[in-house]
Amino acid sequence: MSGHRALALLKAVSTFKGGISGAFLLLLVIGALFAPWLSPYPYDQQDLGIMNQAPSLTHLFGTDEFGRDVLSRMITGARTSLSVSITAIGISVLLGLVLGATCGYFGGTFDRVVMTVIDLTWSFPEILIALMLVAIIGPGLEGVVIAIAIAYLAQFTRLTRTQIMSLKSETYVEATVSLGAGHTHILFSHLLPNALAPVLVAAMLATGDAIILEATLGFFGLGAQPPTPSWGAMMSSGTAQLFIAPWVILLPGLAVALTVVFINLFGDAVIAALDVRAKFREA
Amino acid sequence: MLLDLEMLRIRFGAFSPVDQVTLSVDRGQILGIVGESGSGKSLTATAIMGLLPRIGGQVAAGTIRFDGTDLVGLPEREMRRLRGGRIALITQNPMTSLDSMMRIGPQIDQAARLHLGLSRSAARARSLELMADLRIPDPASVYDLFPHQLSGGMKQRIVIAMALAGDPELLIADEPTTALDVTVQAQIVQILVDLARQRGLGLILITHDMGVVAQACDRVAVMYCGRVVELAEVDALFEHPRHPYTQALIRCIPRHDMARGTMSAIPGIVPSAAAQPPGCRFNPRCARVADRCRVEIPELRVGASGNGVACHVAEAA
Numbered sequence: 001m002s003g004h005r006a007l008a009l010l011k012a013v014s015t016f017k018g019g020i021s022g023a024f025l026l027l028l029v030i031g032a033l034f035a036p037w038l039s040p041y042p043y044d045q046q047d048l049g050i051m052n053q054a055p056s057l058t059h060l061f062g063t064d065e066f067g068r069d070v071l072s073r074m075i076t077g078a079r080t081s082l083s084v085s086i087t088a089i090g091i092s093v094l095l096g097l098v099l100g101a102t103c104g105y106f107g108g109t110f111d112r113v114v115m116t117v118i119d120l121t122w123s124f125p126e127i128l129i130a131l132m133l134v135a136i137i138g139p140g141l142e143g144v145v146i147a148i149a150i151a152y153l154a155q156f157t158r159l160t161r162t163q164i165m166s167l168k169s170e171t172y173v174e175a176t177v178s179l180g181a182g183h184t185h186i187l188f189s190h191l192l193p194n195a196l197a198p199v200l201v202a203a204m205l206a207t208g209d210a211i212i213l214e215a216t217l218g219f220f221g222l223g224a225q226p227p228t229p230s231w232g233a234m235m236s237s238g239t240a241q242l243f244i245a246p247w248v249i250l251l252p253g254l255a256v257a258l259t260v261v262f263i264n265l266f267g268d269a270v271i272a273a274l275d276v277r278a279k280f281r282e283a
Numbered sequence: 284m285l286l287d288l289e290m291l292r293i294r295f296g297a298f299s300p301v302d303q304v305t306l307s308v309d310r311g312q313i314l315g316i317v318g319e320s321g322s323g324k325s326l327t328a329t330a331i332m333g334l335l336p337r338i339g340g341q342v343a344a345g346t347i348r349f350d351g352t353d354l355v356g357l358p359e360r361e362m363r364r365l366r367g368g369r370i371a372l373i374t375q376n377p378m379t380s381l382d383s384m385m386r387i388g389p390q391i392d393q394a395a396r397l398h399l400g401l402s403r404s405a406a407r408a409r410s411l412e413l414m415a416d417l418r419i420p421d422p423a424s425v426y427d428l429f430p431h432q433l434s435g436g437m438k439q440r441i442v443i444a445m446a447l448a449g450d451p452e453l454l455i456a457d458e459p460t461t462a463l464d465v466t467v468q469a470q471i472v473q474i475l476v477d478l479a480r481q482r483g484l485g486l487i488l489i490t491h492d493m494g495v496v497a498q499a500c501d502r503v504a505v506m507y508c509g510r511v512v513e514l515a516e517v518d519a520l521f522e523h524p525r526h527p528y529t530q531a532l533i534r535c536i537p538r539h540d541m542a543r544g545t546m547s548a549i550p551g552i553v554p555s556a557a558a559q560p561p562g563c564r565f566n567p568r569c570a571r572v573a574d575r576c577r578v579e580i581p582e583l584r585v586g587a588s589g590n591g592v593a594c595h596v597a598e599a600a
Contacts, residue, residue: 171379175442178332178374179394179449180367189393193384 011273018269021262028259032079039072044227052245062247065237070248073229074255080230081259084141084223085210088148093203095149096156097192103157104164105187115161122154130213131222139222147217148210159202163195197274201267208263215256231256284348285310285485286331286453291345293326293335293509299343300556301326301509303593305583308485308502310452313476315496315517316489317532318506319553324489325375326509328455331487332372333362349453368398371451375458377439381430387441388426394449406448413444417474436467443474453485454478460495472499493536497521502589505529508553508564511583515590525597527569563595571596 012018031038040060047067055062061070099118103111121129130147137143167173168191176186217223218232226233231252238249286308293301301323308314316324329335331347333354347354349370354362366372371394374380381390391413392406401409407426414422417440430438439459446454456475460468472488476499479486488499496503496517503520505513505528513526524530531549551568554560560567566576575595584598585591592598 171374171376172382174334174337175372175374175380175445176382176393177334177337178366178372179445180363180365180397181393182363185393185397190382190385194382 008270008273012266012269015269015272017265018273021265021269024258024262025266028078029082031075032082035076035079039069039075041069041072043072043076043229044068045072052241052248054245055247061251062245064234064245064248065241070234070251073234074231074252077229077231077234077252078255078259080141080218080224080228081211081214081232081256084144084214084230085148085207088145088214089152089203089207089210091145091149092152092206093156093199096153097160097199099153100157100160101164101187101192101195104161105168105183105191111161114157118154118157121150122158126151126209126213127216130217131220134217134222139225141224141228144214144217144223148213151213152206152210155202155206156199159199160195163198164191167191167194201271201274204270205264205267208260208267211256211260211263284308285312285350286487287346287348288327288331289346289348291327291330291347292343293323293330293340294343295340298556299509301330303510303583304345304504304506305511305585305591306504306514307589308453308487310485311479311483312502313479313486313488313500315500315503316487316506317491317493317496317503319491321508321553321555322506323509324491324506325457327506328372328457328487328489331455332366332370333357333359334366364398367394367446367451368449369451370453371446371449371455373443373446373454373456373459376462377435377442378462380442381438383430385429386426387428387430387433391426391441391444391448394445398449410444410448413447414440417444417447419444435463436470439463439467439471440474443471443478447478451484453487455487455489457489458491459488460490460492468495469498475499493532505532508559509556510564510593512565512594513592514583514585515592519590525592526565526594527571527596528565531568531570563593 013022045068050063050067051065053059053063059069059071061074064070064073099114103114129151133147133150134143137146173186173190176190214223214230215232215235218230219236221233221236224230224233234252235249238245238252241248284307288304288306291301291304292299304323304327306314306316316327318324326340329338330342331354335341342355345355349365388407388410391410392403395401395406395409396403411422411426414425419425419437419440425433433441459475460471463471472495475486475488478484488495490496500517503515503517504511505526507528513520513524513529520529521533524533534547535549537546549568554564554567562578563569563576563581566572569576573596579595581593581595581598583591583593
C-alpha cells in the first residue's frame with residue numbers, strides 16, 4: 001500500500017510540472033521550518049531610520065513602514081500560512097473521513113441529518129463561513145484554523161461518503177462480510193484504504209485554497225495578531241504605502257500566488273500519477 | 284445432518300423469489316445446486332450465510348438448521364461468529380473478491396485472526412500451510428503479492444484459502460468456476476472435491492454446469508424459479524431424471540457423439556419474479572404439461588430416502 005503511494009509520488013515528481021512545483025514547495029517548507037535560522041534579521045526588529053527602503057543588498061526585499069526586513073517577515077509569514085492551512089486542512093480531512101465514512105457506510109437517519117447540515121454549509125462561499133466563524137470565535141490563529149477546517153469540511157465529507165458508498169457494494173467487501181468481519185474491520189481495513197487516494201489529492205488542492213483563505217482573513221486583520229507576521233497581514237499594512245513602497249504589498253502577494261499555483265500544479269501531477277481523475281469526476 | 288433447509292421462503296417486499304426450498308448436506312458430502320440464472324441458487328446461499336438483510340431481503344418462513352441450531356432469527360452477533368468460522372462462502376467472482384489495496388497474505392489471515400484468535404505470525408504460518416495445500420507454488424512469495432499480480436485461477440485458490448482459514452465445517456461455493464478458463468475450472472472443482480473428502484467438510488456447490496455436477500457431487504438439488512423441483516442422488520438424477528425440467532436440462536448437455544445441429548434447448552424463458560405463471564412455474568415450458576399443472580402448485584415431497592420431486596405428472600407416474 002505505502003509502496004504504491006511512494007511510487008506514485010516518485011512518478012509525480014519525475015514529471016516537469018511535478019518536479020518544478022515539488023522543488024518550490026520543498027524550499028518553502030524548509031524555509032518555514034527553519035525560519036528563525038534562515039531569516040537574515042529578526043522578523044520584529046524595528047529600525048525607524050530605514051523605513052520603506054527599496055530592495056537592496058542589505059535588505060533583499062526592502063523594508064516596511066517600521067524599518068523591518070520584508071524578507072525575514074515573509075519567511076516567518078510562510079511559517080504562519082503553511083502551519084495554519086495545513087493544520088486546518090488536516091483537521092478537516094480527519095473529520096471529513098470519519099463523518100463521510102460513517103454516513104456512507106451506515107446510511108439511514110444519521111446520514112440524512114449529517115448530510116443536510118453539510119450541504120447547508122456547502123451552500124455558502126467558504127469565505128463567508130470562515131468570516132462568520134472567526135467573528136464568533138474571535139480573531140487569532142486558533143479561530144482561523146477552526147474556521148478553515150469547517151469551511152472545507154463539506155468537500156471531504158462528501159467525497160469520502162461517495163467513495164465509501166460505491167466501495168461498499170464491491171464483491172471483496174461482501175467476501176469480507178461473509179468471513180464474519182465486523183463493521184470496524186471492514187471500514188478501517190478495507191474501505192478507508194481504498195477511499196483514501198482521491199481524498200488526499202483533494203486535501204492537497206484544498207491546502208492551496210486554504211492559504212488564500214488564511215491570507216484573506218489575515219488581510220482583514222482576523223488572523224495572526226501583530227507582531228506575528230502573516231502574508232495576508234503584511235499585504236494589509238502594505239496598502240497604505242502602495243505608492244511609496246509597493247514591495248511591501250507586492251512581494252507577500254506574489255508569495256501567496258506562487259505558492260497556490262505550485263500547490264495546484266503539484267496536485268495535478270499527483271492526480272495524473274495516482275490516476276484518480278476518474279474517481280474524482282464521480283464525486 | 285450438518286445443514287438442513289426445510290421449506291425455506293425468502294421474501295423481498297411483496298415478492299418471494301425463493302420458496303419451498305428443502306435440502307440437506309452432511310459432513311463429507313457434496314451437494315450440487317443447479318438451475319438457470321435467477322433460479323434462486325445464490326439467494327439460498329445468501330440466506331444460509333445470514334446476509335439477506337444486507338441486500339434488503341428476509342427469511343419469511345421455514346428453517347435453516349445448522350448442526351442442530353436454527354439460523355433463522357439467530358442474533359447477528361452469533362451469526363457473525365459462525366460466518367467465516369464454521370460456515371464459509373466462496374464468492375462468485377475471484378477477480379473482484381480480493382481487496383486490490385491489500386496484500387494477498389493478510390487477506391487470507393483475516394478469518395483465522397477473527398475466528399481462531401490467532402496472532403499475526405500464527406495466522407501467517409497457517410495461511411502459508413493452506414496455500415501449500417491448495418497447490419499454490421511458492422506460498423511465501425505469493426503471500427506478499429498484490430491481487431493484480433496473480434492469474435484468475437490463482438486468485439480463485441486464494442479466495443478458497445480465505446474461506447478455509449476459519450476452519451469451516453460447511454463450505455458454500457457459489458459458482459466458483461464461472462469466471463475461469465475451462466482447464467482451470469476442472470482443477471478448482473477437483474480441489475474442492477478433495478477438500479470435502481479429506482477434511483470431511485460439507486460442501487454446497489452452486490453451479491449451472493451439469494458437467495460439474497456429474498463430476499463432483501453426491502446429491503443434487505435442481506432449482507427452477509426459486510423452488511427445488513427435484514432432489515436426488517447424482518446417479519439416479521442422471522439415469523432417471525423425474526422432473527420434466529431436469530430431463531430437459533440433461534438433454535441440453537452437449538455430447539461428443541451428437542450429430543451436427545442437434546443441440547437442444549428448453550423452449551421459452553425463465554419468467555420474472557413479478558410474472559410467475561399460476562400453478563407449476565415450469566408449465567409454460569413443459570413438454571408433459573397437464574391441466575392440473577396450470578392451476579395447482581406441486582409440492583416437493585421428500586421421502587425417507589431424502590429424495591423427492593415437485594411435479595404432478597412425475598408423481599402420478
